[in-house]
Amino acid sequence: MNNNTKINDKQLLDLLFYLELPRTIENRMLNYLRQGKISKWFSGIGQEAISVGSTYALNKDDMILPMHRNLGVFTTRGIDLNSLFCQLMGKEGGFTKGRDRSFHFGLPSKNIIGMISHLAAMLPVATGFGLASKLKKQKKIILSFTGDGSTSEGDFHEAINLAAVWNLPIIFLIENNGYGLSTPSSEQFKCKKLSDKAVGYGIKGFTIDGNNVLEVYNTISKVAKDIRKGGGPVIIEAITFRMRGHEEASGTDYIPKKIFDKWLKKDPIENYKKYLKSKKILTDTIQKKIDKKICKTIDSSFEFSLNAKKPKSTFSIEINDVYKKHTFNLKSPKDKGLEMRYVDSISNSLRDIMLNNDKIIIMGQDISEYGGVFKITKGFLEKFGSDRVRNTPIIESGVLGASVGLALDGFVPIIEMQFADFVSCGFNQIVNNIAKTHYRWNESLNITIRMPYGGGMSAGPFHSQSPESWFFHTPGLKIVAPSSPFDAKGLLNASIEDPNPVLYFEHKYMYRNIKGLVPNDYYNIKIGKADIKKTGTDVSIITYGMGVHWALDIANKLENDNISIEVIDLRSLIPWDKNLVEESISKTNRVLILHEANLTGGIGAEISAHISEKCFKYLDAPVMRLGAIDTPIPFASDIEKEIYLPINKIEQKINELLNF
Numbered sequence: 001m002n003n004n005t006k007i008n009d010k011q012l013l014d015l016l017f018y019l020e021l022p023r024t025i026e027n028r029m030l031n032y033l034r035q036g037k038i039s040k041w042f043s044g045i046g047q048e049a050i051s052v053g054s055t056y057a058l059n060k061d062d063m064i065l066p067m068h069r070n071l072g073v074f075t076t077r078g079i080d081l082n083s084l085f086c087q088l089m090g091k092e093g094g095f096t097k098g099r100d101r102s103f104h105f106g107l108p109s110k111n112i113i114g115m116i117s118h119l120a121a122m123l124p125v126a127t128g129f130g131l132a133s134k135l136k137k138q139k140k141i142i143l144s145f146t147g148d149g150s151t152s153e154g155d156f157h158e159a160i161n162l163a164a165v166w167n168l169p170i171i172f173l174i175e176n177n178g179y180g181l182s183t184p185s186s187e188q189f190k191c192k193k194l195s196d197k198a199v200g201y202g203i204k205g206f207t208i209d210g211n212n213v214l215e216v217y218n219t220i221s222k223v224a225k226d227i228r229k230g231g232g233p234v235i236i237e238a239i240t241f242r243m244r245g246h247e248e249a250s251g252t253d254y255i256p257k258k259i260f261d262k263w264l265k266k267d268p269i270e271n272y273k274k275y276l277k278s279k280k281i282l283t284d285t286i287q288k289k290i291d292k293k294i295c296k297t298i299d300s301s302f303e304f305s306l307n308a309k310k311p312k313s314t315f316s317i318e319i320n321d322v323y324k325k326h327t328f329n330l331k332s333p334k335d336k337g338l339e340m341r342y343v344d345s346i347s348n349s350l351r352d353i354m355l356n357n358d359k360i361i362i363m364g365q366d367i368s369e370y371g372g373v374f375k376i377t378k379g380f381l382e383k384f385g386s387d388r389v390r391n392t393p394i395i396e397s398g399v400l401g402a403s404v405g406l407a408l409d410g411f412v413p414i415i416e417m418q419f420a421d422f423v424s425c426g427f428n429q430i431v432n433n434i435a436k437t438h439y440r441w442n443e444s445l446n447i448t449i450r451m452p453y454g455g456g457m458s459a460g461p462f463h464s465q466s467p468e469s470w471f472f473h474t475p476g477l478k479i480v481a482p483s484s485p486f487d488a489k490g491l492l493n494a495s496i497e498d499p500n501p502v503l504y505f506e507h508k509y510m511y512r513n514i515k516g517l518v519p520n521d522y523y524n525i526k527i528g529k530a531d532i533k534k535t536g537t538d539v540s541i542i543t544y545g546m547g548v549h550w551a552l553d554i555a556n557k558l559e560n561d562n563i564s565i566e567v568i569d570l571r572s573l574i575p576w577d578k579n580l581v582e583e584s585i586s587k588t589n590r591v592l593i594l595h596e597a598n599l600t601g602g603i604g605a606e607i608s609a610h611i612s613e614k615c616f617k618y619l620d621a622p623v624m625r626l627g628a629i630d631t632p633i634p635f636a637s638d639i640e641k642e643i644y645l646p647i648n649k650i651e652q653k654i655n656e657l658l659n660f
């Protein structure tokens, strides 16, 4: 061990205190685990030098995204131990109201953003913080932890690639402990050193001894200094070993004993003590003082947390915490405006929104010079500059994760999915990270995800889908799907005003085929408020998106036969307007739910179930549903229009309803 840093003896002893603190806490927690006082524990014993050395080397305002073995990050940052222990024990007074476990929480006040269970999912989030730091010219470092096993995840690649392309101030710190759960490195990856991967991203990479706290401290200090000067991201691989099982229940049978014996000799704390003693910095008296200080630091917090109550809640508290409360102020349009295409309404509204709010950053594939594949952001680069209009590499998960970091740092990201179909590659970020953050630790994410969706243009199975029901099932998201240029502007404005994540489904067929009046002035439409597009008395069609246009065509046609159809455009899918739907059915007594997406498990199923439960007394016929057939979307235009899509079946369904 070698101290070639400028840290003095007091700081060297400080480091010892910070190393011993998480070890002592863990040993006590392991006792409590045996006594059944806590339910699960992921041990970092043997790996403390990495958490402690790196956190000690950074400034307090540098952002850290730790993983499941990084108790030392939290203790070295000096977070409140009463709250931390309550969190770890699942008690009242923790950081998540008992809604999530262990280190799964963010603490923006301490510049720590905790993990979700999904490995590597926070690495893209780190890029968002890195971009925020760069845009604000803060010179903050972002330290993002990952295990060696997690480096095989796609998010690892997407995040580092993005950080490299954008030259972001991020240290990607890999704790290589030789195993991913029970599977050894030899079965996880083929490269000799994980830091060698840096070459492939065009950045620097280092491998260090992760059990040597001074080496960790020195490396992070030096790398941080370089990054603050604009040096760009770095991968650091810290070689270490965990001295316990993956988690306590998993045991250690899968690791040969001789490996434990070898690493016992490399214990980061014992070796550091030996070093300090050899330099006459650590004496028995000082050691006693440190031990005493540790007890003083943790004893009362253990007592506090052991005596704390289990969290309690109510239905309404749980439901209300899924979304951040938002007071909607209706702003009605003052003028009739101009007739324009749906695509122009979205483009113009987006431009106006960006003019009025410089926190908005738009990101997506080919959206910059090229203006996006649908040309919605054409000219935006010239108007708003490359900081705010950002081409990304082809990384759906990466950019969605980055939007989380940006939103947590006060920006308002708008992400364009090139086609809604490709959102499947970013699914995890939306349903697990973006959707759950407010419920878990109370932070809202004002992220709008634009989803060009829908068929009717002979674009085949991968460029035509209507994937709204993939997200409909996930609490924490809002979903809108405007069907007119007027609604497109009002709902886009409302999506940006809303502090919660919104998926904005914009229909590709409508872009250049649907026109309508769009007021010039700012206005908004309440998310969750449906619209009666045509009043009627005989049948209600509940629909959205292209279904609105199909329904209106049929309604206008059947008017000649004295059949009066009410067309309800939901406009918002989460939340959806139950009141208006119920009201309409109480009048017409017959209902058809119509959507473009295929029938099974579609949104119509949920609406139908609700109607059966709440409107049974009004119904003169069974609730009918119509969607596309349950096949992938065929490419051939005649098959798509005449067989796949439900257009030709609507009239027949109306007749069935009327003749029941």
Ligand SMILES: Cc1ncc(C[n+]2csc(CCOP(=O)(O)OP(=O)(O)O)c2C)c(N)n1
Binding pocket: 069, 117, 118, 119, 146, 147, 148, 149, 150, 151, 175, 177, 179, 180, 181, 246
């Ligand atoms: C996406 C995902 N897949 C699987 C798991 C289950 N899992 C939790 S930890 C772990 C091993 C992680 O290994 P590594 O990244 O090396 O970190 P370590 O636990 O060794 O610190 C696995 C497979 C998970 N949490 N997330």
